[in-house]
Amino acid sequence: MFWKMIKGSFFIRRRAHLLTALTVALGVSLAAALLGVMFDIGDKVNKELKSYGANLNAVPKGASVIGALYELGDIGQSEMAIKNNYILEDELYKIKMIFWAYNIVDFAPYLTVKVKAEGFPTSLIGSWFNKSLDLPTGEKVVTGMDNLKSWWVLEGERVDERDIRGILVGRELANKLNLKLGSTIKVTPEVIIEGEGNQSSEPEVLTVRGIFESGGDEDDTIFASLILAQKIASKPGLVERVEISALTTPDNELARRAAQNPGSLSRLEWDTWYCTAYISSIAYQIEEILPSVRVKPILKVAQSEGAILEKTELLIILLTVLTLGCASLAISNLVTANIMERSVEIGLLKALGATNISVSVLFLAETLLAALAGGVLGYVVGLALSQLVGLTVFGSYIAVKPLVIPLALLMVIFVTLLGSLPALKALTSLKPAEVLHGR
Amino acid sequence: MLSNRKFALKMCFFSLVRRRSRLLIALIGASIGASVLLGLVTLCYDIPKQLSREFRSYGANMVFVSKQVAQRLTRGEAEKILALLPPSRLVGLTPLRYETVRSNMLPYTAVGLDFEEIKKTSPFWHLTGSYPNKGGQLLIGVDVSEATSLAPGQSMTLTGRNSKNERYEKDFTVSGVVSTGGVEDGFIFISLADMELATKEAGAIDILEASLTADGGPLEEIKNKVENSLDTVEVKMVTRVTRSEKTVIAKLTFLVYIVSAVVLSLSTICVSTTMMTVVLERRGEIGLKKALGAESKSVAGEFLLEGLLLGLIGGFFGALGGLGFAALVSKSVFGRSFTPEFHLVPATMLVMAIVAVIASMIPVKRAVNAEPALALRGE
Numbered sequence: 001m002f003w004k005m006i007k008g009s010f011f012i013r014r015r016a017h018l019l020t021a022l023t024v025a026l027g028v029s030l031a032a033a034l035l036g037v038m039f040d041i042g043d044k045v046n047k048e049l050k051s052y053g054a055n056l057n058a059v060p061k062g063a064s065v066i067g068a069l070y071e072l073g074d075i076g077q078s079e080m081a082i083k084n085n086y087i088l089e090d091e092l093y094k095i096k097m098i099f100w101a102y103n104i105v106d107f108a109p110y111l112t113v114k115v116k117a118e119g120f121p122t123s124l125i126g127s128w129f130n131k132s133l134d135l136p137t138g139e140k141v142v143t144g145m146d147n148l149k150s151w152w153v154l155e156g157e158r159v160d161e162r163d164i165r166g167i168l169v170g171r172e173l174a175n176k177l178n179l180k181l182g183s184t185i186k187v188t189p190e191v192i193i194e195g196e197g198n199q200s201s202e203p204e205v206l207t208v209r210g211i212f213e214s215g216g217d218e219d220d221t222i223f224a225s226l227i228l229a230q231k232i233a234s235k236p237g238l239v240e241r242v243e244i245s246a247l248t249t250p251d252n253e254l255a256r257r258a259a260q261n262p263g264s265l266s267r268l269e270w271d272t273w274y275c276t277a278y279i280s281s282i283a284y285q286i287e288e289i290l291p292s293v294r295v296k297p298i299l300k301v302a303q304s305e306g307a308i309l310e311k312t313e314l315l316i317i318l319l320t321v322l323t324l325g326c327a328s329l330a331i332s333n334l335v336t337a338n339i340m341e342r343s344v345e346i347g348l349l350k351a352l353g354a355t356n357i358s359v360s361v362l363f364l365a366e367t368l369l370a371a372l373a374g375g376v377l378g379y380v381v382g383l384a385l386s387q388l389v390g391l392t393v394f395g396s397y398i399a400v401k402p403l404v405i406p407l408a409l410l411m412v413i414f415v416t417l418l419g420s421l422p423a424l425k426a427l428t429s430l431k432p433a434e435v436l437h438g439r
Numbered sequence: 440m441l442s443n444r445k446f447a448l449k450m451c452f453f454s455l456v457r458r459r460s461r462l463l464i465a466l467i468g469a470s471i472g473a474s475v476l477l478g479l480v481t482l483c484y485d486i487p488k489q490l491s492r493e494f495r496s497y498g499a500n501m502v503f504v505s506k507q508v509a510q511r512l513t514r515g516e517a518e519k520i521l522a523l524l525p526p527s528r529l530v531g532l533t534p535l536r537y538e539t540v541r542s543n544m545l546p547y548t549a550v551g552l553d554f555e556e557i558k559k560t561s562p563f564w565h566l567t568g569s570y571p572n573k574g575g576q577l578l579i580g581v582d583v584s585e586a587t588s589l590a591p592g593q594s595m596t597l598t599g600r601n602s603k604n605e606r607y608e609k610d611f612t613v614s615g616v617v618s619t620g621g622v623e624d625g626f627i628f629i630s631l632a633d634m635e636l637a638t639k640e641a642g643a644i645d646i647l648e649a650s651l652t653a654d655g656g657p658l659e660e661i662k663n664k665v666e667n668s669l670d671t672v673e674v675k676m677v678t679r680v681t682r683s684e685k686t687v688i689a690k691l692t693f694l695v696y697i698v699s700a701v702v703l704s705l706s707t708i709c710v711s712t713t714m715m716t717v718v719l720e721r722r723g724e725i726g727l728k729k730a731l732g733a734e735s736k737s738v739a740g741e742f743l744l745e746g747l748l749l750g751l752i753g754g755f756f757g758a759l760g761g762l763g764f765a766a767l768v769s770k771s772v773f774g775r776s777f778t779p780e781f782h783l784v785p786a787t788m789l790v791m792a793i794v795a796v797i798a799s800m801i802p803v804k805r806a807v808n809a810e811p812a813l814a815l816r817g818e
Contacts, residue, residue: 041694323705336716
């Protein structure tokens with residue numbers, strides 16, 4: 001009987017139910033879209049903020065204390081000293097093998113050599129432009145400074161990794177030496193190092209592929225391939241610094257304590273910290289896998305990232321809550337209107353002996369069914385909507401989180417029940433005689 | 440005509456008073472709609488500015504140096520630059536002077552600056568200890584601290600030679616250790632006044648760095664203004680900061696706009712459904728009025744007038760709520776107070792009234808066109 005009545009009601013009052021379903025669909029689609037965006041906004045904004053460049057700087061343990069400060073010469077260094085002052089290029093692939101490997105967006109090693117370009121003293125910085133690495137896991141990774149220096153204004157083309165003699169020249173240096181795209185320059189080391197295995201007394205002839213403007217000190221330097229820099233400096237296989245760009249979670253109290261001293265954490269706290277992509281835990285994990293390296297967060301980038309991420313997330317959460325509130329109010333009004341329209345029917349049911357509870361259950365079941373149908377439709381539309389937002393705003397798809405489905409379902413039920421409450425109250429206080437009489 | 444209008448107002452008034460609970464729901468609906476509307480419009484207007492302030496934590500976005508090679512800026516030039524920068528956009532302006540000094544025979548780079556201003560232009564500095572608050576105190580980078588094992592509270596003597604090749608020496612107390620992960624980790628920071636006192640050379644500045652809440656066009660304008668007025672000064676934009684900021688802020692603002700549009704449309708629908716309910720409930724009344732000989736037009740007019748009043752009243756309260764909401768968001772998200780734009784209140788009331796009237800129109804039309812007899816019978 002119950003189901004028969006519901007079926008009948010759906011057949012007879014198609015319009016009213018359709019309206020309820022549509023309102024729910026609208027509310028749910030918007031809420032689902034916003035929830036989807038909300039869950040992914042952190043990653044998306046994080047990727048946008050990567051345009052500020054690397055947020056971690058890896059230096060050899062020895063160098064971070066003395067190297068840069070005293071500008072010690074390299075002459076006559078023991079193997080141990082080399083190990084202390086440089087990082088081995090062959091070990092760098094390990095950075096992509098830490099626990100949070102997926103969060104490492106890009107990294108690039110640097111080796112600076114003091115050189116004379118056409119007799120003019122300057123620095124030549126060797127790096128990876130777009131190096132492809134084969135990981136032991138069988139994965140292939142392309143990384144390098146092309147993505148790390150996205151704010152550079154480049155005239156000409158980017159240098160291909162295999163093009164060993166192709167270089168990028170800073171705008172100021174190019175003006176000083178009167179260099180154009182395609183011109184060639186002769187580069188010699190500033191100090192010719194005496195010793196065996198040094199064949200670089202011959203000047204290197206390099207071709208200018210691009211001229212860049214960075215707005216910083218780099219504008220006065222040359223960027224070349226790492227292999228070339230190592231050859232000029234006679235430091236095969238060595239780099240002096242690695243810039244790493246990682247997606248991170250904003251710091252909280254735990255991360256701040258851990259950054260001071262990871263040893264001060266309890267076992268449980270340590271696990272939480274290690275398994276969260278805090279900048280300090282990523283730095284720690286890289287130090288674990290490359291023991292001779294010290295990794296320092298570049299606070300300028302890291303801290304700003306955290307602050308901006310937190311603010312955007314908070315803003316979107318507030319707006320999502322607002323949407324949910326509006327949706328439930330709209331649904332509530334519709335349900336009330338539905339019950340009012342059918343007051344005569346309710347009066348008749350009550351006059352025939354139906355209890356308040358059974359009438360309420362009947363109405364709730366009807367509304368919930370319509371709402372669920374609307375909710376499913378709304379979820380699908382919401383999914384499409386969130387992708388639209390992702391594509392228009394960030395130019396990439398929003399990750400579909402399965403968590404949104406139960407959340408949307410809960411929301412439909414909650415909102416419909418809450419919205420029906422005033423209507424149910426009106427329903428129970430309805431007097432059969434009055435409505436049947438037509439008042 | 441006069442009595443007619445009086446009658447209409449009277450009807451409206453009694454209908455509003457008699458049906459308090461429905462009226463309350465409609466009013467709440469209109470208020471919430473208005474709150475959301477005004478709150479979001481205010482936020483959309485405010486958010487780019489607020490975000491721009493947030494991005495200032497990336498540090499200076501414009502630097503000034505002397506145009507002549509190997510020449511320093513003078514204090515007079517610095518003051519002229521300060522006068523040219525718009526005060527509303529200026530977050531901080533730090534003069535920097537670099538000198539090579541020695542301590543225990545080892546060379547260091549010492550930076551003379553204004554500690555009050557550097558807090559504003561470089562808020563990302565992580566400090567152990569405190570900023571110097573009087574002369575004779577200095578900050579050291581974390582790498583310097585590790586190499587020399589100096590800690591806050593200990594003393595450090597700096598020696599050097601000024602441009603006239605006269606030797607100077609001055610004792611300092613370390614008040615804090617700076618770490619930034621950048622070149623600053625290897626520097627020593629003293630106040631510009633101390634540096635001028637020690638070197639006996641005053642008035643010179645190597646770099647003046649400014650942090651301005653502006654991106655793209657406005658920043659370019661400021662740059663041109665300074666370059667045109669002072670021909671000895673070269674203005675450089677920190678491309679890394681300005682270019683990234685432009686793209687990121689544009690995207691974030693766009694996102695907030697889209698989301699706001701979504702919420703706004705939903706709140707409008709919400710107000711509409713409320714008005715529909717209110718009118719629908721009173722089909723009997725409409726039928727009765729028509730049966731008593733009222734014209735369709737005047738009945739509809741009465742209902743629309745009611746909608747208008749509801750919209751205006753709800754809009755007014757909602758607008759106040761909306762300003763409160765915007766203030767709350769501004770405070771909780773960005774931690775800053777904001778100045779409410781009261782001239783938006785009448786505009787919100789007007790929009791809400793229009794929405795309410797349009798929303799009432801559909802059900803009123805349906806009710807007015809129905810046969811009075813049918814409506815009175817309750818079908």
